[in-house]
Amino acid sequence: MPGPIAVLAEMKDGSARKITLEMLAEAGRLARASGGSVAAIALGPLASGEADRLAHHGAERIAHVEGPELAAYAPEAYAEGAKLAVAKLGPEVLLLGATAQGKDLAPRLAARLNVGLASDCVGFDMEGGKVTARRPIFAGKAFARVGWNAARPMMATVRANVFPPAEPDASRSAAVDTIALGGVKVRSRVTGFEQSEGETLDLTEANIIVSGGRAMQGPENFEILRKLCKVIGATLGASRAAVDAGWIDHSHQVGQTGKVVNPTLYIAVGISGAIQHLAGMSSARTIVAINKDRDAPIFKVASYGIVGDLYQIVPALTEEFAKALKE
């Protein structure tokens, strides 16, 4: 009997983030394919009802590690807590979110457990008990299949917005093991958070993204994109050209030296479509390009394109969306 497929539940203020539910759904699929079970690891404070929520989303067993050093994210304490939970559960596979926290914690834990870690996975296959992962490389210009050696658990971080969460089933419950963590050396810890202006979803989690490029000509013109974002609930992105010109913060950059995104809808405004940019966004389900140059490479990947002046088209588009969405 192989060990469970385990998910390290990423929490925010004690509640499971969406990526946690996405991972539980995929863990459930892998467990059904392998005849195994699903387990969750929760580190630090758990809001009331959250253990039930993890169970409703498929966790059959929960290892909950508690201790004063787990109150705020600290990589060394979280790695040690996760190690204790792994020892308790003996998982075959361990999934973490390919999020700021998951990508920070997973390598430390992998090194501590001396096991392989596949980063930023977008698919898993299980054949005859052997798991392989599919992951983008070169920011999505290519894909690789990755396998693990015999060491367990097989660790992976999972990209957000790839696996749909399952419907919760309130009839399910989970056995909870509580583990105490104490006496751990912590030499780096999070002591504050500064929220970026504007506050929509992060690019990596966004369903709709509107990005501006070189043709925006300056920071002030991004205002018309912000208006469009507001109407359709989109997150604002940018090309490297716009970021390097200093028009917008680098945290908005989409592409090979920025974020690799995976939205349902990506609207590229005044972006020619340099290969580094295309790498970061070409897995979007639907791509819209607005550009005055009919020969711009962005039109080669666009599902829909409008050739014309963005300063006329974007405000018209914002109005039309506002009208249509009100109906």
Added chain:
Amino acid sequence: MNILVFVKQVLDTETRIQLKDGLIDTSSVKWIANPYDEFAIEEALRIKERLGAGKVTVASLGLDRVRDAIKYALSLGADEGVHLKGDGVALGDPLSVAIVLAAAARRIGFDLILTGKQGVDHDWSQVGVLLAEFLDLPHVSVVVKLEVDPASKRGVARREVEGGVEVVEFELPAVITAQKGLNEPRYASLKGIMAVKKKVIPEWSLAELGIDAALVGVEAARTRFIDFSLPPPRAAGKILEGDPREAARELVRLLREEAKAI
């Protein structure tokens, strides 16, 4: 303060990736220093300049061509470079790579280690943090602002997370991985380029690093690439031209009724 920077050599980001015999075709590509490592080099140089003392050492693991990435870092102002020979190392396995880098770090000595948050080739985003664990050091990853105080052996970093930045306090020595935005990397000066010619870049093999080759070779690798593929080409789309208002209205209709994207 002795600052150690690990640099990886990667394919130029302009490269159109193609496969040859099932592998990534590197037969006619341009190699560059990993862009995220450039931020690490720049930060190391700035810390040294601010303190008015110290040394910046750059090391790179790989085949002989990685010496170009080391030379590039030296031309920017790094003091010393070391080439870690890639022979016998599973270079596609982050854990194997980090074991070698950790041994090199112990031999070189350091008060601070900087490297990029990820290589823009395999995109693992692992090696900096693995290294911290193997060296029993704290780390802060994806850093966009860094302050270090050698006197108190403490530092404060800001790291990019979803929706903002986290403030992280840490103890030195530590490993920091650099994100774009940390600084604006300089260009090499002619003087810097000339100075490289006089520098000797030693080569260290696994044996010289005291590493058992069986621990870092392909046979021991914890992960391996099974195969590679290219994303399927996207089908040609619909292009709308003419009156902007009409085109906008039609696009909204298509997105809602045909693509069901909104």
